[in-house]
Amino acid sequence: MENTQEYSHKRFNPLTGEWVLVSPHRAKRPWQGQEEDANQETRPTHDPDCYLCSGNTRANGEKNPDYEDVFVFVNDFSALQKDSKQFSLNDGLIKAEAEQGICKVICFSPDHSKSLADMNVKDIQKVIHTWQSEFTSLGKQSNINYVQIFENKGAVMGCSNPHPHGQIWSQSTLPNEVSKKDIHQKTYYKQNNNTLLQDYLKQELKLKERIVFENRAFVVLVPFWAIWPYEAMIVPKQPQKDIIELPREETILFAEAISVLTKIYDKLFNTSFPYSSGIHQAPTNNENNEHWHWHMSFYPPLLRSATVKKFMVGYEMFGMAQRDITPETAAQTLKHLADNLYTAKHF
Amino acid sequence: MENTQEYSHKRFNPLTGEWVLVSPHRAKRPWQGQEEDANQETRPTHDPDCYLCSGNTRANGEKNPDYEDVFVFVNDFSALQKDSKQFSLNDGLIKAEAEQGICKVICFSPDHSKSLADMNVKDIQKVIHTWQSEFTSLGKQSNINYVQIFENKGAVMGCSNPHPHGQIWSQSTLPNEVSKKDIHQKTYYKQNNNTLLQDYLKQELKLKERIVFENRAFVVLVPFWAIWPYEAMIVPKQPQKDIIELPREETILFAEAISVLTKIYDKLFNTSFPYSSGIHQAPTNNENNEHWHWHMSFYPPLLRSATVKKFMVGYEMFGMAQRDITPETAAQTLKHLADNLYTAKHF
Ligand SMILES: O=P(O)(O)O[C@H]1O[C@H](CO)[C@@H](O)[C@H](O)[C@H]1O
Ligand SMILES: O=P(O)(O)O[C@H]1O[C@H](CO)[C@@H](O)[C@H](O)[C@H]1O
Numbered sequence: 001m002e003n004t005q006e007y008s009h010k011r012f013n014p015l016t017g018e019w020v021l022v023s024p025h026r027a028k029r030p031w032q033g034q035e036e037d038a039n040q041e042t043r044p045t046h047d048p049d050c051y052l053c054s055g056n057t058r059a060n061g062e063k064n065p066d067y068e069d070v071f072v073f074v075n076d077f078s079a080l081q082k083d084s085k086q087f088s089l090n091d092g093l094i095k096a097e098a099e100q101g102i103c104k105v106i107c108f109s110p111d112h113s114k115s116l117a118d119m120n121v122k123d124i125q126k127v128i129h130t131w132q133s134e135f136t137s138l139g140k141q142s143n144i145n146y147v148q149i150f151e152n153k154g155a156v157m158g159c160s161n162p163h164p165h166g167q168i169w170s171q172s173t174l175p176n177e178v179s180k181k182d183i184h185q186k187t188y189y190k191q192n193n194n195t196l197l198q199d200y201l202k203q204e205l206k207l208k209e210r211i212v213f214e215n216r217a218f219v220v221l222v223p224f225w226a227i228w229p230y231e232a233m234i235v236p237k238q239p240q241k242d243i244i245e246l247p248r249e250e251t252i253l254f255a256e257a258i259s260v261l262t263k264i265y266d267k268l269f270n271t272s273f274p275y276s277s278g279i280h281q282a283p284t285n286n287e288n289n290e291h292w293h294w295h296m297s298f299y300p301p302l303l304r305s306a307t308v309k310k311f312m313v314g315y316e317m318f319g320m321a322q323r324d325i326t327p328e329t330a331a332q333t334l335k336h337l338a339d340n341l342y343t344a345k346h347f
Numbered sequence: 348m349e350n351t352q353e354y355s356h357k358r359f360n361p362l363t364g365e366w367v368l369v370s371p372h373r374a375k376r377p378w379q380g381q382e383e384d385a386n387q388e389t390r391p392t393h394d395p396d397c398y399l400c401s402g403n404t405r406a407n408g409e410k411n412p413d414y415e416d417v418f419v420f421v422n423d424f425s426a427l428q429k430d431s432k433q434f435s436l437n438d439g440l441i442k443a444e445a446e447q448g449i450c451k452v453i454c455f456s457p458d459h460s461k462s463l464a465d466m467n468v469k470d471i472q473k474v475i476h477t478w479q480s481e482f483t484s485l486g487k488q489s490n491i492n493y494v495q496i497f498e499n500k501g502a503v504m505g506c507s508n509p510h511p512h513g514q515i516w517s518q519s520t521l522p523n524e525v526s527k528k529d530i531h532q533k534t535y536y537k538q539n540n541n542t543l544l545q546d547y548l549k550q551e552l553k554l555k556e557r558i559v560f561e562n563r564a565f566v567v568l569v570p571f572w573a574i575w576p577y578e579a580m581i582v583p584k585q586p587q588k589d590i591i592e593l594p595r596e597e598t599i600l601f602a603e604a605i606s607v608l609t610k611i612y613d614k615l616f617n618t619s620f621p622y623s624s625g626i627h628q629a630p631t632n633n634e635n636n637e638h639w640h641w642h643m644s645f646y647p648p649l650l651r652s653a654t655v656k657k658f659m660v661g662y663e664m665f666g667m668a669q670r671d672i673t674p675e676t677a678a679q680t681l682k683h684l685a686d687n688l689y690t691a692k693h694f
Contacts, residue, residue, distance in 0.1 A: 004443055007431035010520070012442040018523045021426065021446060029424040033507030077376040079368065079662070079669055084354035093547045094554075094571050095359040096351055099368060150661035158658025160380030167661065173357070175666030176365045200440045224441050278665030299664055311505025314497035314514065315426070317646055318625030319522030322426055 001209070005326055013225035014188070014196060016180045020227050021322040029324070035307040036156050038271055043113040043162060052163035054110045069123065070130040071107040072168075078103035080171050100143050101171030106130060108164040115153065115164050115272055117262035124255035131168075131279070132243050132251075138170040139284030146174050146283045154274025156301060156309065166277075174283055181280055182292070189291030195239040197293035210331040213260045213338045217253040220261050220338075222331035227321040229303045229310050230268065230330050232261055234296040241282035241292040261298065264337035271306035275299060348556070352673055360572035361535070361543060363527045367574050368669040376671070382654035383503050385618055390460040390509060399510035401457045416470065417477040418454040419515075425450035427518050447490050448518030453477060455511040462500065462511050462619055464609035471602035478515075478626070479590050479598075485517040486631030493521050493630045501621025503648060503656060513624075521630055528627055529639070536638030542586040544640035557678040560607045560685045564600040567608050567685075569678035574668040576650045576657050577615065577677050579608055581643040588629040588639040608645065611684035618653035622646055 003009070010019040051058045054066045060076045080101025089096040108127050109119055116124060131149050138147050151166035152159040174182060188196040204210055204221055212232060213220040219235050226232075234257045240246055246254060265273035277298045282289035301309040303324075316322055350356070357366040398405045401413045407423045427448025436443040455474050456466055463471060478496050485494050498513035499506040521529060535543040551557055551568055559579060560567040566582050573579075581604045587593055593601060612620035624645045629636035648656040650671075663669055 001436075003432060003434040003445070004436065007434070008426065008428045008446050008448065009434070009443050010446045012444075014440050014442070021522070022443075023426040025428065026424055026426055033505060034502035077373055079355065079370040079373055079671075081355045081372065085350060087350040087354070087356070089348075089351065092550050093361050093543065094550060095361070096356050096369075096571075097359075098350070099355050099357045101355065148662060148666050150665050152658070152661040155381035158380060158660040169662050169666065175368070177665055177667065196440065203439050203441060224443075276661040276664050278661060280665065297665070311499070313505040314499040314623040314625060315495060315516050317623050318497050318524055318627065318644075319495050319516065320524065324426075 001328070005328065010320070011225045013223075014200070015184055015225075016177070017184055018180075019320055020225055021320055022326060023322065023324050024326050027324045027329075033311075036309055038306040041162075045111050045113045047112045047163070050112055050161060050163050052105070052107050052161055052165055053112050067107065067110055069109065069126045071110070072104055072130060072134060075103035075105050075167065080169060097173075099172055101169060102138060102141070102144065103170075104134065104138075104168045106134070106166050106168060108166065112163050115262065115266075116151075116258060117266045117272070119164070119259075121252065121255045121259050124258050125252050127166075128243070128246075128251045128254055128258075132246070134168055135243055135281075135284075138168065141170070143172050144170045145172055145285040146170065146178060147281075148175065148178075148278060150276060150278035152276050154272065156274045157276050159274075170284075178280060178283070182283065185291045185293065195291060195293035197235055197295060198239045201235060201237060209328050212264075212331055212334045213257065215253045215256055217250040218257040220257050222327045222334065224327060226327045226330070227312075227323060228299045228301060229323060229325055230265070230298075230300050230334065231327075232298045232334065234258065234261065234298075236294065239293045241289045242284075242294050243279065243281060245294075258296075260338055260341065261334075263341060264334055265298075265300060267337050267341075268333070269302055269306040271302075273300055273302065275301070348675070352675065357667070358572045360570075361547070362531055362572075363524070364531050365527075366667055367572055368667055369673060370669065370671050371673050374671045374676075380658075383656055385653040388509075392458050392460045394459045394510075397459055397508060397510050399452070399454050399508055399512055400459050414454065414457055416456065416473045418457070419451055419477060419481060422450035422452050422514065427516060444520075446519055448516060449485060449488065449491065450517075451481065451485075451515040453481070453513050453515060455513065459510050462609065462613075463498075463605060464613045464619070466511070466606075468599065468602045468606050471605050472599050474513075475590070475598045475601055475605075479593070481515055482590055482628075482631075485515065488517070490519050491517045492519055492632040493517065493525060494628075495522065495525075495625060497623060497625035499623050501619065503621045504623050506621075517631075525627060525630070529630065532638045532640065542638060542640035544582055544642060545586045548582060548584060556675050559611075559678055559681045560604065562600050562603055564597040565604040567604050569674045569681065571674060573674045573677070574659075574670060575646045575648060576670060576672055577612070577645075577647050577681065578674075579645045579681065581605065581608065581645075583641065586640045588636045589631075589641050590626065590628060592641075605643075607685055607688065610688060611681055612645075612647060614684050614688075615680070616649055616653040618649075620647055620649065622648070 008023050057063050087098045147170040210222045275298045279296045281294035282292035303310040404410050433445045494517040557569045622645045626643045628641035629639035650657040
């Protein structure tokens, strides 16, 4: 492994079939560019101007209920329409297809001041149960074949409201990223009769170089092919195609994994750590998706401090993703924080 | 086409084989999130603290010459190393390859206060001639098989120095984006005996819905599959695999296309318009690359004003790129600005 800590190289992501450029020698380059706001604000537990707080009125005039834990509603500005016209345009190199879908917002807690990192494990478990029931009900709808659960956290990640919330966009066809992972997992499964992530976990649990945390049912690790500086992935140890297959008694362990990861993220740069997270899982298309092994990924942009982020711009947009610090260094830093969390009984 | 102006749909990018989600009904959603700095600064023509200005000293102690037009040097913090060790790691699902390369910085002008939009066409032409000679000389080096020319403009695009400059990263293998375009152009060429962009231009020049500007040798258009709100592409009318094939007498027309596009970008929101731009062209691998039709793309993040940008975050990272305003609306706005530029003889 030492070559990968010294020389410019590329690493392969077997889930997507794409490469990332790693420049370990460059980790100490100075930064004189844009800095983000440090996000040290403290918020009230209820904000009368927040359209996600309980009892408040939203843009479309609807009033939120006085919810006590998790609250889900259809996005007032949904990017996908449920009953819009079906059409298909196929004129030479100009090709488009109608895409239908349902977009929902999920408030994680009525407490405006909290994020997942501040919530207790039992409350995170309630969020997971809601993800499960939304996944089930959306997946059953006609014309919905894929359900994307995600969260944008922090202004730098385009989040326009600091109230703890995520989103669920469900749609008729498989989006690009999911379609890549579908193909690569299928090919792997056919050849090996194990899911790709099952075999990958075996390797990682032996190497122990990129493991951040584990409990009986879950592993939190920085994947070998991570793109973002402190990217991490939560993977169930047992192959499960989607979160419905997660046994009820293990949802608390998934909640623990989320809790540990978000808590150490906040500790890393002493800031409410921004990220986009998302769960990739099998399509809801009634096909045999036994090649799927669901996982939750976190893509956080911060690189060196609460204010200096990694920019995925010119070279990254036209060429490929690029990173400086290695996944191994990032994993060690995060693991150290996770170990401290337990020693300090902060958890 | 009217369905594509009303209903959620996805559009196909035949160059990459990927889709973009378009939500035309959502263009008027309110924005309460992060706003960028408006970038209204005026800069001196020479800044003693700028490490790109002529005569100044760089981080590594080297002194820039008193250059008069374009100045190129090897990046002091290159992401790719030229003579680093060759290695290959292939252990189950853990796979990496050494990647060698040369990274250069290209100052477009000694005038610290200018951007491409402020430079005259003859001076932009000098930049193009330098791109051509760098492409030739880098492409000839052993172990360099691809040359990526790009620019990150503006702090929001990770640019850490406002001095007008771009970069050139060259490397041993084809990065992801280029490899996708290589495959799709090759397949198309085999089937049709024309380059993909040759046939696409034919369609667009007939439809005239997305053309922003054209001269004898170039078309500036918003591609049907554009991802960024005001994304645009400069395409030579004749199929040419790389910028070396651009006849000397037409470099001025390429310069004109860049000038018009960057000027109208600045007019759009009355700000020095941020973007990442890049030239995709044939690999320098000595293979028959006649299927390649080079083009220069601009990916600007601004959405509604000098301070409100489009965030490619959660759904976009886990699913697929998503846009609200349609490419047709964006093209009309840009075309209108281009027409005015000529009427007002600002050009
Ligand atoms: O090379 P620069 O200008 O210091 O850095 C900028 O461009 C690079 C290439 O797109 C990116 O990798 C960096 O994240 C960005 O900040
Ligand atoms: O839906 P929101 O939170 O208003 O918007 C945010 O998330 C969306 C889904 O990732 C993105 O398309 C938007 O660009 C972003 O600002």
